Amino acid sequence: MNAPLRRLSVLVTALFLVLMLAATWIQSIDAGRLRADARNSRTLYAELGRERGPILVGGEAVASSTPVEDAYRYQRVYADGRLYAHATGVYSVITQPTGLEGARNDLLSGTSDQLFYRRLSDLLTGREPAGAVVETTLDADVQRAAAEALGDQRGAVVALDPRTGDVLAMVSSPSYDPDELATHDRDAAAAARQALLADEGDPLVNRAIAGDLYPPGSVFKIVTAAAALESGEFTPDGLVPGPAVLDLPQTDTGLPNSNGRSCGEGDQVTLTDALRISCNTAFGWLGMELGGDALREQAAAFGFGEPLSVPLRVTPSTVPAEMSPPQLAQAGIGQFDVRVTPMQVAMVSAAVANDGVLVKPNLVRSVRGEDLEVIEQPEPVELGRAVSADTAAQLTAMMETVVERGTGTAAQIDGVAVAGKSGTAQHGVDPGAEPPHAWFTAFAPADDPQVAVAVVVEEGGAAGDEASGGRTAAPIARRVIQAALDR
Amino acid sequence: MSVVTAHAPRTRRGVELVLLALALLVAMGAYGMVGVAVDGAWPPGLLGYGAGLAALTGGLHLVVRWRAPYADPLLLPVATVLNGLGLAVMHRLDVVRDTGFASRQLLWTAVGVVLAALVVALLRDHRVLRRYTFTAMVVGLVLLLLPLVPVLGTRINGAQIWIQVGPLSFQPGELAKIVLTVFFAGYLVTARDTLSLVGPRVLGLQLPRPRDLGPILVAWLASLGVLVLERDLGTSLLFFGLFVGMLYVATQRVSWIAVGLVLFVGGAVLAWSLFSHVQGRVRAWLDPFAPAVYDAEFGGSYQLVQGLFGMADGGLIGTGLGQGRPQTVPYAESDFILAAIGEELGLVGVFAVLVLYLVLVERGLRTAVGVRDGFGKLLAGGLAFAVALQVFVVAGGVLRVIPLTGLTLPLLAYGGSSLVSNWMIIGLLLRTSDAARRPAPVADTSGTPVAPSVQDASATQVVHL
Numbered sequence: 001m002n003a004p005l006r007r008l009s010v011l012v013t014a015l016f017l018v019l020m021l022a023a024t025w026i027q028s029i030d031a032g033r034l035r036a037d038a039r040n041s042r043t044l045y046a047e048l049g050r051e052r053g054p055i056l057v058g059g060e061a062v063a064s065s066t067p068v069e070d071a072y073r074y075q076r077v078y079a080d081g082r083l084y085a086h087a088t089g090v091y092s093v094i095t096q097p098t099g100l101e102g103a104r105n106d107l108l109s110g111t112s113d114q115l116f117y118r119r120l121s122d123l124l125t126g127r128e129p130a131g132a133v134v135e136t137t138l139d140a141d142v143q144r145a146a147a148e149a150l151g152d153q154r155g156a157v158v159a160l161d162p163r164t165g166d167v168l169a170m171v172s173s174p175s176y177d178p179d180e181l182a183t184h185d186r187d188a189a190a191a192a193r194q195a196l197l198a199d200e201g202d203p204l205v206n207r208a209i210a211g212d213l214y215p216p217g218s219v220f221k222i223v224t225a226a227a228a229l230e231s232g233e234f235t236p237d238g239l240v241p242g243p244a245v246l247d248l249p250q251t252d253t254g255l256p257n258s259n260g261r262s263c264g265e266g267d268q269v270t271l272t273d274a275l276r277i278s279c280n281t282a283f284g285w286l287g288m289e290l291g292g293d294a295l296r297e298q299a300a301a302f303g304f305g306e307p308l309s310v311p312l313r314v315t316p317s318t319v320p321a322e323m324s325p326p327q328l329a330q331a332g333i334g335q336f337d338v339r340v341t342p343m344q345v346a347m348v349s350a351a352v353a354n355d356g357v358l359v360k361p362n363l364v365r366s367v368r369g370e371d372l373e374v375i376e377q378p379e380p381v382e383l384g385r386a387v388s389a390d391t392a393a394q395l396t397a398m399m400e401t402v403v404e405r406g407t408g409t410a411a412q413i414d415g416v417a418v419a420g421k422s423g424t425a426q427h428g429v430d431p432g433a434e435p436p437h438a439w440f441t442a443f444a445p446a447d448d449p450q451v452a453v454a455v456v457v458e459e460g461g462a463a464g465d466e467a468s469g470g471r472t473a474a475p476i477a478r479r480v481i482q483a484a485l486d487r
Numbered sequence: 488m489s490v491v492t493a494h495a496p497r498t499r500r501g502v503e504l505v506l507l508a509l510a511l512l513v514a515m516g517a518y519g520m521v522g523v524a525v526d527g528a529w530p531p532g533l534l535g536y537g538a539g540l541a542a543l544t545g546g547l548h549l550v551v552r553w554r555a556p557y558a559d560p561l562l563l564p565v566a567t568v569l570n571g572l573g574l575a576v577m578h579r580l581d582v583v584r585d586t587g588f589a590s591r592q593l594l595w596t597a598v599g600v601v602l603a604a605l606v607v608a609l610l611r612d613h614r615v616l617r618r619y620t621f622t623a624m625v626v627g628l629v630l631l632l633l634p635l636v637p638v639l640g641t642r643i644n645g646a647q648i649w650i651q652v653g654p655l656s657f658q659p660g661e662l663a664k665i666v667l668t669v670f671f672a673g674y675l676v677t678a679r680d681t682l683s684l685v686g687p688r689v690l691g692l693q694l695p696r697p698r699d700l701g702p703i704l705v706a707w708l709a710s711l712g713v714l715v716l717e718r719d720l721g722t723s724l725l726f727f728g729l730f731v732g733m734l735y736v737a738t739q740r741v742s743w744i745a746v747g748l749v750l751f752v753g754g755a756v757l758a759w760s761l762f763s764h765v766q767g768r769v770r771a772w773l774d775p776f777a778p779a780v781y782d783a784e785f786g787g788s789y790q791l792v793q794g795l796f797g798m799a800d801g802g803l804i805g806t807g808l809g810q811g812r813p814q815t816v817p818y819a820e821s822d823f824i825l826a827a828i829g830e831e832l833g834l835v836g837v838f839a840v841l842v843l844y845l846v847l848v849e850r851g852l853r854t855a856v857g858v859r860d861g862f863g864k865l866l867a868g869g870l871a872f873a874v875a876l877q878v879f880v881v882a883g884g885v886l887r888v889i890p891l892t893g894l895t896l897p898l899l900a901y902g903g904s905s906l907v908s909n910w911m912i913i914g915l916l917l918r919t920s921d922a923a924r925r926p927a928p929v930a931d932t933s934g935t936p937v938a939p940s941v942q943d944a945s946a947t948q949v950v951h952l
């Protein structure tokens with residue numbers, strides 16, 4: 001009976017080898033995937049237990065970890081939380097991290113593969129492993145100016161450096177206090193979250209990049225004008241039709257100007273003046289004349305429809321496909337189903353400001369280890385040419401007239417040439433019944449642009465029905481530009 | 488062969504003592520590390536715990552010296568380190584969950600070690616057990632069926648394998664494992680000649696005669712019965728596998744394995760198609776990460792997946808005792824103790840545990856090879872194989888090699904019945920290995936060298952091959 005016993009022992013050894021292989025698979029080869037599974041609470045606990053790197057604005061920590069005596073060991077605290085809430089996001093024990101906390105989670109928490117050698121040296125030297133430091137491109141003064149100018153009104157402000165794509169300000173209003181969500185008291189955090197979710201102002205939503213998309217209204221006329229100039233068939237001084245009411249084919253209703261008057265003598269107006277006074281009929285006519293493809297292609301050149309990560313995810317803005325002539329006329333003035341984020345509108349201004357070249361917006365200046373060694377330092381990324389340099393120069397000149405003596409005079413700054421465009425966007429099922437969204441986008445100085453901004457004030461803000469882009473949003477843009485130029 | 492020197496076979500009791508001391512050191516070290524990791528200080532109960540374990544296993548060592556001096560020196564230390572490591576992991580879970588598994592397990596350890604000592608002390612010759620072959624059959628069947636008795640049997644987590652007497656609950660199936668191994672050994676050593684006769688040849692395989700299929704069919708039906716009536720996949724698999732393995736050892740006929748495999752596959756398919764709990768286990772095994780399976784209230788894969796998460800988190804070297812989160816996994820002290828070890832002691836720890844089991848099993852099989860009588864070979868081989876099968880079925884379930892079943896790791900996992908039964912297996916293996924290594928009685932007392940017994944033994948083996 002010894003031979004079968006020996007074979008049995010071989011079989012047993014084989015069975016145990018299978019077990020060892022399975023254990024190796026789980027604990028070594030497949031371990032990364034298992035650790036990354038959202039249902040694996042250990043990963044969260046491990047992250048929470050590690051000293052998370054801070055998020056900096058201008059060298060000051062706006063999110064940092066302080067040691068506490070509880071199971072998580074470190075409490076995330078937010079200095080000036082409401083001001084930066086939508087940029088930093090929240091590192092919470094009850095939800096996935098949001099904002100930069102989420103987008104750069106692996107670096108902040110110190111689990112990124114980019115930190116592999118650091119972790120190895122931590123292991124060998126016995127140093128407590130810590131997360132990386134994320135420095136943002138935000139400018140504290142510009143951010144504060146934007147938030148203060150917007151005040152209690154619902155809306156958003158984005159300020160970009162057109163040359164580098166640096167996001168100087170990103171404000172969404174109303175905001176929230178991230179500390180309430182970051183508390184380790186799970187019940188309190190959950191209650192705070194429920195309250196914020198129930199708040200009809202949707203304070204958790206980052207309106208600047210990821211809210212419900214807005215109709216752009218007349219700020220979209222920059223795109224229509226760009227398409228017209230790029231087509232080669234129009235010049236800034238050339239005349240286009242600008243009647244009081246534009247006849248729309250296939251319908252009984254026409255497209256009227258907001259003041260009900262003709263835009264120029266003989267119902268004709270130059271392209272420059274059409275933009276300056278925001279002539280709806282001229283741009284409606286241009287929309288039909290240029291066609292859907294030209295509008296969409298021009299919009300795409302400015303970044304519409306493209307997924308974008310700054311590294312927070314930006315919802316792509318849209319220009320609808322397959323439009324009828326009346327819909328094209330509406331789209332030409334930024335109505336119908338054209339939908340944008342404030343970030344996208346700022347990108348349009350930034351591209352015009354930067355001689356027609358669109359630079360990718362970016363919120364992260366650098367990522368450094370604790371010893372300040374650079375781990376990641378994003379260089380400006382050119383997304384492409386939105387318009388030719390000539391067109392950009394022409395658009396700049398046209399937008400300057402808007403601020404000088406058009407609908408955007410409220411954005412004037414002494415001694416600085418500001419180029420801008422207002423927008424007053426109707427929205428909702430019954431346009432006109434609800435106060436319009438007030439828009440303003442601008443850049444300055446026009447001859448050497450250092451900042452491009454987009455402002456939206458939802459439903460007219462404090463002004464309500466009386467609101468317009470020029471009256472309501474332009475002063476906010478002015479304050480933000482002023483703060484940016486004072487840097 | 489010209490010079491024949493007599494030398495007394497070494498008892499190796501010294502080796503056993505040194506290894507036992509090492510095993511205690513490992514167990515106490517693990518226990519102490521929990522305290523250091525959690526409270527930053529050696530736990531106050533460490534010395535008491537160490538002294539208790541040392542007194543118990545040291546006592547068993549003394550009994551072995553006294554009654555079975557030639558016993559295999561590895562069995563006791565390996566069993567001790569497994570038992571001690573299990574206690575440490577339980578203590579670690581107790582600390583974080585505020586439960587009292589470790590102290591109860593220590594109590595059961597005492598019962599188990601004392602019973603093992605009694606086996607070694609009172610059972611002077613393992614062959615005595617052969618007399619009780621058919622008593623063992625009856626007792627084994629009664630033990631298997633006991634959980635089905637109304638009032639006495641209780642259903643825990645779907646499986647009806649427990650009996651409850653007052654505050655005590657017991658898993659008779661664990662004890663049945665020993666008793667039925669005795670029965671199988673006694674029966675097969677008698678019937679092996681008949682069962683070895685060959686029948687028709689099919690596809691190059693010499694099949695047994697159809698009329699000899701009776702016993703394996705009975706074992707198969709009994710296993711299916713356990714599966715159906717007690718809803719216990721693990722026990723069912725263990726008994727059938729054990730029987731087929733011992734049948735193969737007794738008859739040396741590969742065809743029995745083929746017949747066994749066919750019956751097993753048939754039974755498995757049958758069980759799968761008929762019973763929802765079997766289907767649930769298979770689904771949780773094949774696709775544990777599917778949200779529907781993971782979130783299922785009953786028979787889902789939550790436990791399995793959490794165990795995998797824990798082990799993945801442990802990685803190669805583990806988080807260290809007291810520094811992981813093994814309490815996340817339900818039943819981390821019993822069914823999923825391997826996941827807890829994988830998390831806190833890493834792949835290294837899992838390998839160590841598996842190798843310890845492998846050593847235990849191989850020493851058991853070595854005993855079977857060495858012992859001279861057929862009954863002893865089948866008994867030792869069967870017991871060792873039962874341990875191996877149980878480890879494979881449990882660890883395979885946790886490591887997702889096979890569907891999860893309701894058994895626990897011998898000696899390591901929490902469970903009084905399992906611990907006591909497995910210490911008794913250690914006792915029986917000690918007893919049998921003493922017989923295997925003991926020199927044959929020397930007839931000549933004049934001092935003239937006689938043929939050395941070791942060669943005697945190996946010569947005997949060659950003949951019996």
